[in-house]
Amino acid sequence: MSEISSGNTRKVEVVFSPLNFPSYFENKDCTVVVIDIFRATSAICAAFESGIESLIPVDTxxxxxxxxxxxxxxxxxxxxxxxxxxxxxxxPLTFKNEKYKNQSVVLTTTNGTKAIEIAKEATTVIIGAFTNFTALCQYVEDQDKDVLLLCAGWKDRFNLEDTLFAGAVAEKISKNLRFQNLSDSSIAAINMYITAKKDMYGFLGESSHRKRLSRLNMEEDIIYCLSFDKSSIVPILKGDKIIAAS
Amino acid sequence: MSEISSGNTRKVEVVFSPLNFPSYFENKDCTVVVIDIFRATSAICAAFESGIESLIPVDTxxxxxxxxxxxxxxxxxxxxxxxxxxxxxxxPLTFKNEKYKNQSVVLTTTNGTKAIEIAKEATTVIIGAFTNFTALCQYVEDQDKDVLLLCAGWKDRFNLEDTLFAGAVAEKISKNLRFQNLSDSSIAAINMYITAKKDMYGFLGESSHRKRLSRLNMEEDIIYCLSFDKSSIVPILKGDKIIAAS
Incomplete structure (x- = not known):
């Protein structure tokens, strides 16, 4: 565990879109959690749970x-x-298939891969989703560094589902006394998560992306992406590849 | 009242910082409400209530x-x-002084004047604060256009107090059937306002800017800026000047 001066606690900040990342990225020696609940980071967690060896995110x-x-x-x-x-x-349901086992998979998505790209300069970049929630929070606490919860959003806009997850993580880790320096964005996200947590599916009923996915008959995906702890693997960026953190 | 196609309603979107404005500014024929609760827009409303003729916002x-x-x-x-x-x-308390009556006042602030500057290309740019809440909401409804609630934030970051006000406006105008096309950011802001409205001062207790102002002994300002309807004037941008909307 690295040393911090007495009385200081780690910053926990939610960044609502990749566009906003530079305004918050003051300390490179931090942990960035990339969040794209519908559906890139949920899919990446599912791919690792299915045994892929690595995932290469590409932007084009x-x-x-x-x-x-x-x-x-x-x-x-x-x-x-x-x-x-x-x-x-x-x-994420794609990866419920034996053929992915031990493979290197390449993925490009509208928002998620862009968020991974912009976070690359941070010491630690990990992939978060409700589906690896508990393992992810533990990993963040073990790192014991400032935390940026980076929402992929939708084309540089704020979205509800990524913010809900960021709020869930911020709420959980801020119970640890070392993670209590919360930004305004973290306070807002925690507040929203507390309001929504009893029925996240219902809360997201009016959200733009849940409506977008519902029109495309992706209800099963939505339900999967809002499920906790389907995996205990934390995907981590190493160079240009994502692998399972040890 | 301008025509809109049947079934369509006006968009109501909250923009969390000037940096995010271009991502939301798709339709120039809209109403932009500039919001900097602590304290630029609260001060501008107070200045007009004290009888200034015009206010020139400058960025440097x-x-x-x-x-x-x-x-x-x-x-x-x-x-x-x-x-x-x-x-x-x-x-805003500065302007409780006869000397401002009928004067042209010039003002530059950290965040608020930047937000006014970036909004200039919109058809209508008005100044919002809790202190002119009811008049402002009525003005927005009368315009009957898409609405962007532009939070000045703090140095390109999200802040709680501007979001609370944006949520208050979005909640109020969305009771009008013509303003029900809410973005994810509006849903989040409304949700936060509903949680906080019984005790906004307490809710903001942990916010970065309330703490900043409290350290500077500005409690009286904070209480003023969170008070509803001290004025029924809606300041509006005309060219490079802000005047009282007729």
């Missing part, structure tokens, strides 16, 4: 195609749908 | 100094304090 369709030509398993999503020419998108 | 200290040399009454605030060489900053 062009890069994804190159990997495809090299024989990788490549997923691509834009605007909540699978991009033509690719086998899968960012549905 | 240099511009403010030029106006000062020309004999204007000029206020300047940075980091919650009056800038050296200026007579006043952004305390």
């Amino acid at each position: 369709i062009e890069k994804a195609k190159k990997y495809q030509q090299e024989g990788f398993l490549v997923g691509a999503e834009r605007n909540a749908e699978i991009v033509e020419g690719f086998d899968f998108g960012n549905s | 200290i240099e511009k403010a100094k030029k106006y000062q040399q020309e004999g204007f009454l000029v206020g300047a605030e940075r980091n919650a304090e009056i800038v050296e060489g200026f007579d006043f900053g952004n305390s």
Whole structure:
């Protein structure tokens, strides 16, 4: 555990979109949790739970195609749908399949991969979803550094589901006395999570992205993405790859 | 009242900082409400209630100094304090003084004037604070256009007090059937306002800016800025000047 001066506690800040990240990224020696509940980070957690060896996030369709030509398993999503020419998108249910075991998977998504890209300079970048909630919170506490909860949002806008998850993490870790320096954004997210936690599905009923996914018949995905602790793996960025944290 | 197609309602979106404004500013023919509760927009409302003729918002200290040399009454605030060489900053209580009557006042502040500057291209830019809440909501409804509730925030970051006010406005106008197309950010802000409204002062107890102002002995300002309906004037931007809307 690194030393901090007496009386100081770690900052816990929620960043509502990648656009806002630079305003909060003052201390590079921090833990960034990348959050894209519907559905990139939920999908990444599902992929690791299914035994993939690594995941390479890429920001453009062009890069994804190159990997495809090299024989990788490549997923691509834009605007909540699978991009033509690719086998899968960012549905976590995709990964309930033996074929992913021990594979390196490549993924590009509308918002999630952009958030991972922008966070790269931080000491520790990990992937969070309700589906790995407890393991993730424990990992964050063990790091004992300032925490940025980075919401992927939707095209640089605030969204409810990522904020709910950020609030859940902030609420949980702030019970630890070392994580009590909360920003205004953390206070707001915690407040929202406390209001919503008894019925997150209902709370999100009017959210733009739940409506978007519902129109595309993705109710099963929504329910999965709002489920706690399907996995105890914390995916972590190492160089350009995501692997399972040890 | 302008026509809208049947079934459509006006968008109501909260923008958490000027940095995020471009992502939400799709339709220039909208009403932008600029919000900087602690304290620029509360001060501007107080200045109009004291009878000023117009207020010129400027973004730099240099511009403010030029106006000062020309004999204007000029206020300047940075980091919650009056800038050296200026007579006043952004305390609304300053304006409880006869000397401002019928004057043109110039003001530069840390966050508020930046938010006004960025909103200039919208059809209608008005100044909102708890102190002109009811008049402001009525004005917004009368405009009958999409609404962007632009929080000045704090140095491009989210803050609680501006969001609370945005939530109060969104809650109020969304009771009107023409203003029910709420963004995720509006839903979050409304939710927060409903939680906080019985004791906004207490809710803001842990907020960064209330703590900042409390350290500077500005409790009286805080209480004033959280008071409803001290004025029925809606300040509106016309060219480079703010005047009282007719």
